[in-house]
Amino acid sequence: MPGTSDAIGVVAPYRELGLTDDEYFRITETLGRAPSVSELAMYSIMWSEHCSYKSSKVHLRQFRDTPSTRLLVGRGENAGVVDVGEGLAVTFKIESHNHPSFVEPYQGAATGVGGIVRDILTMGARPIAVLDPLRFGDADHPDTARVLPGIVAGVGGYGNCLGLPTIGGEVVFDPTYAGNPLVNALCIGVMPTSRIQRSAAVGVGNAVVLLGAKTGRDGIGGVSVLASATFAAGGGPANRPAVQVGDPFTEKILIESCLELFDAELVVGIQDLGGAGLTCALTETTAAGLATGAVGGMAVDLDLVPLREASMDPHEVLASESQERMLAIVTPGNLEAVLAIAARWGVLATQIGTVTDSGRLIICWHGSVVVDVPPASLADEGPVYERPLSRPVDLDALQLDVPTALARPATGAELRATLLAMIASPNLCSRAWVTDQYDRYVQSATVLAAPEDAGVLLLSEATGLGVALATDGNGRYARLDPYAGAQLALAEAARNVAASGAVPIAVTNCLNFGSPEDPEVMWQFAEATRGLADGCRRLGLPVTGGNVSFYNQTGSVAINPTPVIGVLGLFDDVARRTPIGFVDEGDALILLGDTADEFGGSEWAWATHRHLGGQPPAVDLEREKLLAEILIAGSRDGMLTAAHDLSDGGLAQVLVESCLRGGRGARIVLPAGADPFVELFSESAGRAVVAVPRSEELRFSDMCAARGLPARRIGVVDGDALDIQDAFTVGLADLRRAHEGTLPALFG
Amino acid sequence: MGVPVGVVTFPGSLDDRDAARAIRRAGADPVPLWHGDADLRGVAAVVLPGGFSYGDHLRAGAIARFSPVVGAIVEAAQDGLPVLGICNGFQVLCEAQLLPGALTRNVGLHFVCRDQRLRVESVATSWTGDYREGQEIIIPVKHGEGRYVIDPDQLEQLEDEGEIVLRYVGNPNGSVGDVAGICNPRRNVVGLMPHPEHAVDALTGAGTDGLAMFTSVLDTLVHRGSLDPGLPRLLLDDPAPTGGTL
Numbered sequence: 001m002p003g004t005s006d007a008i009g010v011v012a013p014y015r016e017l018g019l020t021d022d023e024y025f026r027i028t029e030t031l032g033r034a035p036s037v038s039e040l041a042m043y044s045i046m047w048s049e050h051c052s053y054k055s056s057k058v059h060l061r062q063f064r065d066t067p068s069t070r071l072l073v074g075r076g077e078n079a080g081v082v083d084v085g086e087g088l089a090v091t092f093k094i095e096s097h098n099h100p101s102f103v104e105p106y107q108g109a110a111t112g113v114g115g116i117v118r119d120i121l122t123m124g125a126r127p128i129a130v131l132d133p134l135r136f137g138d139a140d141h142p143d144t145a146r147v148l149p150g151i152v153a154g155v156g157g158y159g160n161c162l163g164l165p166t167i168g169g170e171v172v173f174d175p176t177y178a179g180n181p182l183v184n185a186l187c188i189g190v191m192p193t194s195r196i197q198r199s200a201a202v203g204v205g206n207a208v209v210l211l212g213a214k215t216g217r218d219g220i221g222g223v224s225v226l227a228s229a230t231f232a233a234g235g236g237p238a239n240r241p242a243v244q245v246g247d248p249f250t251e252k253i254l255i256e257s258c259l260e261l262f263d264a265e266l267v268v269g270i271q272d273l274g275g276a277g278l279t280c281a282l283t284e285t286t287a288a289g290l291a292t293g294a295v296g297g298m299a300v301d302l303d304l305v306p307l308r309e310a311s312m313d314p315h316e317v318l319a320s321e322s323q324e325r326m327l328a329i330v331t332p333g334n335l336e337a338v339l340a341i342a343a344r345w346g347v348l349a350t351q352i353g354t355v356t357d358s359g360r361l362i363i364c365w366h367g368s369v370v371v372d373v374p375p376a377s378l379a380d381e382g383p384v385y386e387r388p389l390s391r392p393v394d395l396d397a398l399q400l401d402v403p404t405a406l407a408r409p410a411t412g413a414e415l416r417a418t419l420l421a422m423i424a425s426p427n428l429c430s431r432a433w434v435t436d437q438y439d440r441y442v443q444s445a446t447v448l449a450a451p452e453d454a455g456v457l458l459l460s461e462a463t464g465l466g467v468a469l470a471t472d473g474n475g476r477y478a479r480l481d482p483y484a485g486a487q488l489a490l491a492e493a494a495r496n497v498a499a500s501g502a503v504p505i506a507v508t509n510c511l512n513f514g515s516p517e518d519p520e521v522m523w524q525f526a527e528a529t530r531g532l533a534d535g536c537r538r539l540g541l542p543v544t545g546g547n548v549s550f551y552n553q554t555g556s557v558a559i560n561p562t563p564v565i566g567v568l569g570l571f572d573d574v575a576r577r578t579p580i581g582f583v584d585e586g587d588a589l590i591l592l593g594d595t596a597d598e599f600g601g602s603e604w605a606w607a608t609h610r611h612l613g614g615q616p617p618a619v620d621l622e623r624e625k626l627l628a629e630i631l632i633a634g635s636r637d638g639m640l641t642a643a644h645d646l647s648d649g650g651l652a653q654v655l656v657e658s659c660l661r662g663g664r665g666a667r668i669v670l671p672a673g674a675d676p677f678v679e680l681f682s683e684s685a686g687r688a689v690v691a692v693p694r695s696e697e698l699r700f701s702d703m704c705a706a707r708g709l710p711a712r713r714i715g716v717v718d719g720d721a722l723d724i725q726d727a728f729t730v731g732l733a734d735l736r737r738a739h740e741g742t743l744p745a746l747f748g
Numbered sequence: 749m750g751v752p753v754g755v756v757t758f759p760g761s762l763d764d765r766d767a768a769r770a771i772r773r774a775g776a777d778p779v780p781l782w783h784g785d786a787d788l789r790g791v792a793a794v795v796l797p798g799g800f801s802y803g804d805h806l807r808a809g810a811i812a813r814f815s816p817v818v819g820a821i822v823e824a825a826q827d828g829l830p831v832l833g834i835c836n837g838f839q840v841l842c843e844a845q846l847l848p849g850a851l852t853r854n855v856g857l858h859f860v861c862r863d864q865r866l867r868v869e870s871v872a873t874s875w876t877g878d879y880r881e882g883q884e885i886i887i888p889v890k891h892g893e894g895r896y897v898i899d900p901d902q903l904e905q906l907e908d909e910g911e912i913v914l915r916y917v918g919n920p921n922g923s924v925g926d927v928a929g930i931c932n933p934r935r936n937v938v939g940l941m942p943h944p945e946h947a948v949d950a951l952t953g954a955g956t957d958g959l960a961m962f963t964s965v966l967d968t969l970v971h972r973g974s975l976d977p978g979l980p981r982l983l984l985d986d987p988a989p990t991g992g993t994l
Binding site for chain 1: 759760762763765766769798799800802803804805856858859860861862888890892943945946951952953954
């Protein structure tokens, strides 16, 4: 029985730990007694929204529906694993670290990268790249000046020191994120399929070994205190002790030593320590061991855990979110070899427990039992809620507030001024100020990186096998229609991957929402997950894993619902990748897809009128599939010198980006009778611009016609200006000045 | 068998596998050297790669200089062993006093990653013989502490002796005199902040301008008579597949 040091028999202040009366009662029923302080701490953490997904679980079940023969490990493990052929497997996943990054921008963002990297390592993979979708309040808001430089430096500081190229991501500004910046991080790793690791603690008598950093008081209660609570207005920095502190050097040697352990087949099971620290790792490995049907259980001597501060209490040791730690299950015969490899890399390694046949997780502290629980009650059998849903009362008014009445530029001079203002606006300007702070070269496998549509990585020098990755999300679209908004994000990410030439094969998602206790937020969440699941089914893409971040709100005001979608694509040979830049004079420019008068939630409406209303662009997933097939076929047959997907800012934005990227101008002829404003700035989905050499133009047009994809020649790569015939001309130097000056002027 | 060229791995080295790949592309054989081992394994030249050795604790390169392998390299360099220090390797060479000056936080305090134009100022070193003097090349920089500093007298001396090897065209970090790379008086030790190993193939790098740095040292060794000129090298058309752990 739990010892008196942990105050058995006293009803601990469970409400302060975020547990409800019902949840507390359920714990006492499970244990048949009142929980000890340590047990209560563990239940409060594991049953927190962040760890248990108690509000989202019923909705996430829809993601099971898309089968895939490529999936080696599905949702539920630390990250899904996808077979990419040639004996290789890829694992990728996106996570949020929103709340810590608001409280302490540098460390919050840095440990966000560190956490997702360990998820990938845990699967047996070498982490090979990261992408970082970031969202902030208005660019000129004082708090953005506080959080943005720190978050960007934190992402870079950690990734750069780990030797991980940052190959993509997003930077978005919107007042909805002012008190609640979104820091999402996606990591991808690769491994031989034979090296896939599992987390189950099996094999009675096997050693439980803690690898990596010492355990300290940093990050205690991070998941329950920070990630599962709402910020009171202006209440950020006071929570600083709950934010973890990162040390990328320790993570780097942890990665190298773990990969050596995997290659030498020295571990039976492995689990990273992230949110919820030892509590999560001990319960999940033990529960996973029992779930295999084998005899299992675990006994842990908590006082063997190396501590930074000797005065820590057992519940603090269990709750600490100190970074850069892994838990390995090792046979007694291999223990010495494991400790030797760790020592060679200078990594601390300590046996803290043993796999038992008790069926329970029993934790001792200086000889007294402080925890004695059935592990599944913490890991898998937590509470599940069907929260009430309610369509936001303001949504009808918002959707009726269509942007048709907004003043539109009409003359050539007005269109020119609009274009220059748009490409300099915070959401459309060059991201180089951010991306130049990230190493994109390390590991010598980066084929394309931001500002390209997708990051592209070489996996095999021998064959050219490679992958592409893109992340996208649009909170304004999702605010207007969460079902469509999630599908538009999915469609855009898939389109970006296809524009690079890769075949989309799998999806990960990071769902950033307000409080699940607010029925209107929960309705947005239900709609977005339904939209995403339907979309994935229609596109034939499996969801391999992801993350839900609730409570993104300040006071009672939730952020715009922001599902961020990551899509993985596959290349048989990355040498055929299609970049975005116009490079060859004389190439024909062809617009693929249909353009309609669609400005609801558009960047134009927002940047020029601060208007958000109406309906987002229409979604046509069959069209998206066809467009992707054409983009991939064009790449495969060598018909394209450039391709760029159309999204925020429409055609004008794409032309400017592709001209500047390739250092070439373009002459554009808009169709007679069409409204040049709609042609240039509409955000209709399912579109891309491609550059086609003259010699391939007929073949390419024939292919589009045969497949039924609308394709219209809109101009030619030419000169050193963007010339919209009968409307206006802007020189490349002027475009560059407008596009590249904004972020340096704002943030130094 | 090609020419054995050592690549040192410290805890926290990041571009060691990239440097090994560049050496292989140049037609030589990379030989891994471990920070804790003073045995140079008979290599004909050594590359100290980029990264954050020992986590840049205390100061970039400050701890690495005391490692057994660097002790052995310092000794061998004094006997003429060609040594190339890239980025963190340059910082280590300065800390070890094989090269003068120091690398400090960039002006503007940001980490900078970009394709950087450079001018080759000296081809009379063990690592730059395959370039032309005055040639402009593009090689990526990626560092937060790359601002080269040295007192004015010593800078003048470097200039007079022709020991400035590379200069930035468009200074990314505030380095004095636009210095991107320097050599020792004997010209066998070169340190530079840019990363030539990330410019050895057009698919995954910023062009191929960095490759000549790795071929140069092979010519140097052949010239010096320390190698048989009949040794195979420069297998550009047939790059060997890279090995190592994924």
